[in-house]
Amino acid sequence: MNRNGFFSSLGSLLGIVLVSLLLVPLLAMLVSTSHQDIVAGIAHPMFLPALFLSLKTTSISLALTCLLGTPLAWWLASSRSKSTKIIELVVALPIVIPPAVLGVGLLQTFGREGLLGSLLQNLGLSIPFTASAVIIAQIVVSSPFFIQAATSSFRKVEPDILMVARTLGSSAVSAFFRVALPISLPGIVAGASLAWARSLGEFGATLLFAGNMKDETQTMPLAIFSAMESDLQLAIVFSLVLVGGGGILLAALRCLPLTVALTKRRPR
Amino acid sequence: MTSWRASVRASVGTFLLDAAIEGSRQAVALIGPNGSGKTTFLRFLVGAVHPEEGEFILGNKSLVDTQKDVNVPTEQRRVGYVPQGYGLFSHLNVLDNVGYGLVGGPNRLDLSQRHLKARQILENLGCASLAGRRVAGLSGGEQQWIALARALVIEPELLLLDEPLSALDASKRRKTRKLLSQRLQLFGRPSILTTHDVRDVAVLGAHIYVLEKGRIIQSGTLDHLIRKPASDFVAEFVGPATLEDYT
Numbered sequence: 001m002n003r004n005g006f007f008s009s010l011g012s013l014l015g016i017v018l019v020s021l022l023l024v025p026l027l028a029m030l031v032s033t034s035h036q037d038i039v040a041g042i043a044h045p046m047f048l049p050a051l052f053l054s055l056k057t058t059s060i061s062l063a064l065t066c067l068l069g070t071p072l073a074w075w076l077a078s079s080r081s082k083s084t085k086i087i088e089l090v091v092a093l094p095i096v097i098p099p100a101v102l103g104v105g106l107l108q109t110f111g112r113e114g115l116l117g118s119l120l121q122n123l124g125l126s127i128p129f130t131a132s133a134v135i136i137a138q139i140v141v142s143s144p145f146f147i148q149a150a151t152s153s154f155r156k157v158e159p160d161i162l163m164v165a166r167t168l169g170s171s172a173v174s175a176f177f178r179v180a181l182p183i184s185l186p187g188i189v190a191g192a193s194l195a196w197a198r199s200l201g202e203f204g205a206t207l208l209f210a211g212n213m214k215d216e217t218q219t220m221p222l223a224i225f226s227a228m229e230s231d232l233q234l235a236i237v238f239s240l241v242l243v244g245g246g247g248i249l250l251a252a253l254r255c256l257p258l259t260v261a262l263t264k265r266r267p268r
Numbered sequence: 269m270t271s272w273r274a275s276v277r278a279s280v281g282t283f284l285l286d287a288a289i290e291g292s293r294q295a296v297a298l299i300g301p302n303g304s305g306k307t308t309f310l311r312f313l314v315g316a317v318h319p320e321e322g323e324f325i326l327g328n329k330s331l332v333d334t335q336k337d338v339n340v341p342t343e344q345r346r347v348g349y350v351p352q353g354y355g356l357f358s359h360l361n362v363l364d365n366v367g368y369g370l371v372g373g374p375n376r377l378d379l380s381q382r383h384l385k386a387r388q389i390l391e392n393l394g395c396a397s398l399a400g401r402r403v404a405g406l407s408g409g410e411q412q413w414i415a416l417a418r419a420l421v422i423e424p425e426l427l428l429l430d431e432p433l434s435a436l437d438a439s440k441r442r443k444t445r446k447l448l449s450q451r452l453q454l455f456g457r458p459s460i461l462t463t464h465d466v467r468d469v470a471v472l473g474a475h476i477y478v479l480e481k482g483r484i485i486q487s488g489t490l491d492h493l494i495r496k497p498a499s500d501f502v503a504e505f506v507g508p509a510t511l512e513d514y515t
Binding site: 163171179 | 311314343350357359418
């Protein structure tokens with residue numbers, strides 16, 4: 001075997017080790033679960049409330065992340081201000097900070113004794129240990145993934161293309177919606193799917209900031225945590241449902257740009 | 269007959285552009301070494317560069333006058349722009365690229381009329397067969413025609429072409445140069461192009477402005493530049509030739 005062949009084989013072997021590490025735990029759960037286990041797990045009283053809460057909160061947090069994150073990503077991508085570097089750093093912080101720390105930070109911000117606690121109390125609002133807290137925790141941990149992907153995608157839009165759109169009669173806002181956004185859509189969708197997946201799996205910040213109350217703040221990861229304490233098989237079924245559902249939704253989100261392109265109206 | 273004049277004094281980073289040019293229906297060629305300010309000048313005309321001092325009058329309309337605080341927005345200037353690399357919208361097909369300028373604003377047409385007009389322009393440029401294609405699959409020459417068609421569809425008062433032939437190989441460039449010259453004559457309105465190729469200037473019969481380090485150092489016909497080059501760059505640009513060599 002020549003030198004190139006050796007390194008190629010070594011690279012493949014290392015890759016296979018990593019892929020196995022990602023795949024084998026999923027397979028291990030699959031082979032240890034029977035059809036009856038799955039039916040029993042789905043019928044468990046903890047399952048449906050946790051699933052619905054997860055779907056509801058992750059949908060809302062994704063919508064809010066896109067709504068708040070898209071203008072920010074556009075500004076980060078198009079502004080020449082030096083402050084963009086600082087803001088980018090701030091946006092990336094939740095990726096490197098442990099979720100439990102973010103949970104403590106959120107409690108110190110929105111909790112009764114927190115920074116905004118008295119203000120919220122005066123307004124009659126109480127956020128910790130509610131579904132709103134779940135959503136806020138999900139936004140905090142997942143939005144950096146969306147913003148980074150969207151910013152990177154927006155940076156690929158050449159300024160000249162937008163200038164051409166302006167010369168053709170589009171205002172700056174119209175050029176953004178008609179040119180920059182559609183061109184960046186694949187990257188934005190990829191970022192949104194990453195953010196959604198991160199929200200769906202969020203555990204640490206939610207546990208500390210929203211608690212683990214059935215029907216109120218118990219999302220699927222927290223339900224798995226609760227199930228683990230008494231019934232491992234139940235936890236495995238919950239996990240498999242999360243893996244299956246997450247995989248399907250992620251694939252659908254990734255296929256969205258292609259679907260849009262294929263179904264787009266053909267010129268007459 | 270539409271005439272125009274533009275003067276600009278603008279700092280872009282450490283670069284200072286300080287130039288004034290004017291023209292009428294005859295094409296104007298802006299030549300100069302890389303980094304001399306040619307593209308910056310065009311970007312001033314479309315409204316992408318905001319000058320410290322500047323004036324841009326197109327026909328009888330004042331589009332920029334820093335002294336009177338006039339700065340007509342890009343979308344209202346009726347200046348067609350074909351940038352380097354053509355700037356086609358990759359998410360739209362050819363027909364929707366060409367019809368983009370007819371979707372909203374003062375040129376708005378409904379869908380059927382928009383497509384009809386876009387097809388007409390494509391036919392005039394001899395590329396109607398490209399109408400349903402995605403722009404990603406087009407050759408450099410095809411992209412150039414689509415970008416030109418897209419700029420012409422709004423019937424601009426002034427057409428700007430930034431190195432329109434630079435992305436083409438030598439044989440395509442020769443063919444496209446002649447076609448471009450014919451189309452610009454049919455267009456019948458002022459145009460400005462930047463180029464590094466003296467043959468573009470010759471075929472278009474353009475009036476030339478030479479830009480070096482942000483300043484106009486010479487202007488005139490190609491014959492004038494051949495006879496009296498004002499700098500080493502101009503001498504190199506025209507080469508050891510007579511006007512007959514290029515026409």
